[in-house]
Amino acid sequence: MTVKTFSRGVFLPHYKEFSENKSITAIPLPKEVVIPLHQHTGAPCRAVVKPGDEVKAGQRIGESDAFVTAFIHASVDGKVKAVEPRPYFTGTNVESVVIEVDAKQGETAWQERDVSKLNIDQIKDAIKNAGIVGMGGAAFPTHVKLSPPTAIDAFIVNACECEPFLTCDHRMMVEMTDALIAGARLIQKVVSAPRVIFGVETNKPDAIQALNAKIAGETGFQVVPLDVKYPQGSEKQLIKAVCDREVPPGKLPFDVGVVVQNVATCIAVYDACRYDKPLIERVLTVTGDAAARPQNILARIGTPISHIIEHCGGFKGEAGKVIMGGPMTGWAQTRLDIPIVKGTSGILLFSQAMVAETQHMACVRCGKCVDHCPMFLYPNYIGTYAETGRFDLAAEWGAMVCFECGVCVYVCPSNRPIVQFVREAKRQIAAARAAKN
Numbered sequence: 392m393t394v395k396t397f398s399r400g401v402f403l404p405h406y407k408e409f410s411e412n413k414s415i416t417a418i419p420l421p422k423e424v425v426i427p428l429h430q431h432t433g434a435p436c437r438a439v440v441k442p443g444d445e446v447k448a449g450q451r452i453g454e455s456d457a458f459v460t461a462f463i464h465a466s467v468d469g470k471v472k473a474v475e476p477r478p479y480f481t482g483t484n485v486e487s488v489v490i491e492v493d494a495k496q497g498e499t500a501w502q503e504r505d506v507s508k509l510n511i512d513q514i515k516d517a518i519k520n521a522g523i524v525g526m527g528g529a530a531f532p533t534h535v536k537l538s539p540p541t542a543i544d545a546f547i548v549n550a551c552e553c554e555p556f557l558t559c560d561h562r563m564m565v566e567m568t569d570a571l572i573a574g575a576r577l578i579q580k581v582v583s584a585p586r587v588i589f590g591v592e593t594n595k596p597d598a599i600q601a602l603n604a605k606i607a608g609e610t611g612f613q614v615v616p617l618d619v620k621y622p623q624g625s626e627k628q629l630i631k632a633v634c635d636r637e638v639p640p641g642k643l644p645f646d647v648g649v650v651v652q653n654v655a656t657c658i659a660v661y662d663a664c665r666y667d668k669p670l671i672e673r674v675l676t677v678t679g680d681a682a683a684r685p686q687n688i689l690a691r692i693g694t695p696i697s698h699i700i701e702h703c704g705g706f707k708g709e710a711g712k713v714i715m716g717g718p719m720t721g722w723a724q725t726r727l728d729i730p731i732v733k734g735t736s737g738i739l740l741f742s743q744a745m746v747a748e749t750q751h752m753a754c755v756r757c758g759k760c761v762d763h764c765p766m767f768l769y770p771n772y773i774g775t776y777a778e779t780g781r782f783d784l785a786a787e788w789g790a791m792v793c794f795e796c797g798v799c800v801y802v803c804p805s806n807r808p809i810v811q812f813v814r815e816a817k818r819q820i821a822a823a824r825a826a827k828n
């Protein structure tokens with residue numbers, strides 16, 4: 392078996408054993424869901440419901456006329472309690488629709504249809520109407536990503552799940568293989584790609600086997616095993632590993648003839664086309680050394696993480712940190728009433744021991760961050776310039792090119808919070824550029 396990969400990056404402990412063999416289970420509904428109207432890249436939606444309105448699961452509750460946006464839907468049957476700013480996982484407040492869940496939840500009757508009869512425009516409309524976004528974390532609207540201005544010769548299904556701990560994509564590959572392949576076929580049709588390549592890290596042998604068994608004899612479909620290295624699932628690194636093509640700084644995958652979508656997104660595309668079902672729920676992993684019962688769950692969008700943690704048995708021992716997303720790119724949470732959104736792939740519960748805080752120190756110029764940065768940047772310079780307020784120089788050294796993978800932070804012996812520095816630099820650089828225009 393030939394195993395491919397990219398240059399630099401790091402080999403991390405996997406910590407997948409907590410949940411990789413746990414089948415996906417749907418959790419009970421909470422009493423209330425909080426659905427942010429801006430949980431995607433692009434323009435926020437405006438509410439099209441008001442307090443007191445009765446809503447049904449799948450009903451559109453937020454929309455926008457912008458090109459880059461994603462519609463928002465009620466994830467439950469219930470009554471709108473409020474439309475107001477609510478805390479969001481990034482630490483800001485976001486205008487949200489708060490729905491009191493109807494205890495007598497009806498079964499939603501999704502309309503089944505023959506996906507083989509859908510033409511390209513009908514598939515794109517179904518994706519847009521379903522409010523689908525990239526579910527690997529970036530939450531970029533899928534109907535926009537599937538409108539590339541250039542010819543596409545390869546569609547890559549990002550099946551790496553390279554962050555430690557997370558196993559939801561792995562479980563979906565094993566348990567929902569048919570829907571994944573059907574979704575991939577629909578996307579292949581939309582972008583007219585002659586090749587569909589599933590890039591899977593080799594620590595998921597059962598997923599590789601399941602996919603190979605299903606695509607046997609299918610022209611143009613291929614599974615490419617990838618080394619278990621972080622950040623293998625980042626688009627540019629994935630394209631390099633699978634197609635040996637470099638996406639230049641400032642360019643996008645379509646510039647090199649490639650479209651990438653992750654596993655959960657492909658399945659959501661299938662659901663939208665087959666059942667006319669909007670993106671109102673998702674599979675995520677609840678895990679970590681302080682998770683009492685690590686597992687992979689199916690939960691409605693807007694479910695508070697407190698409800699999910701409680702369903703999974705709460706904390707084992709003293710909680711040290713709660714992270715939404717993966718350990719490398721996720722966001723630490725200071726409150727548990729935050730809702731999960733379309734891009735939430737995991738909730739991590741860590742013990743005090745696992746996240747012992749250490750003071751960061753000055754850069755000792757060891758060069759480790761430079762040796763490992765998958766974007767060939769100089770994180771030491773970017774970090775130091777951002778820390779000292781020289782955002783112009785941070786920009787010159789490529790702060791805007793950094794995709795915040797956290798590799799430099801992981802290898803730094805001085806514990807320098809380079810990603811935090813980069814995020815601040817990006818905010819300042821963007822503000823400075825906006826002020827100029």
Ligand code: SF4
Pocket residue numbers: 763764765766767768769770792793794795796797798799800809810813
């Ligand atoms: S500088 Fe950015 S891209 Fe490079 S290792 Fe650090 S976080 Fe990753």
Ligand code: SF4
Pocket residue numbers: 753754755756757758759760761770771774799802803804805806807
């Ligand atoms: S790894 Fe840390 S200490 Fe070493 S050069 Fe980079 S920022 Fe400086």
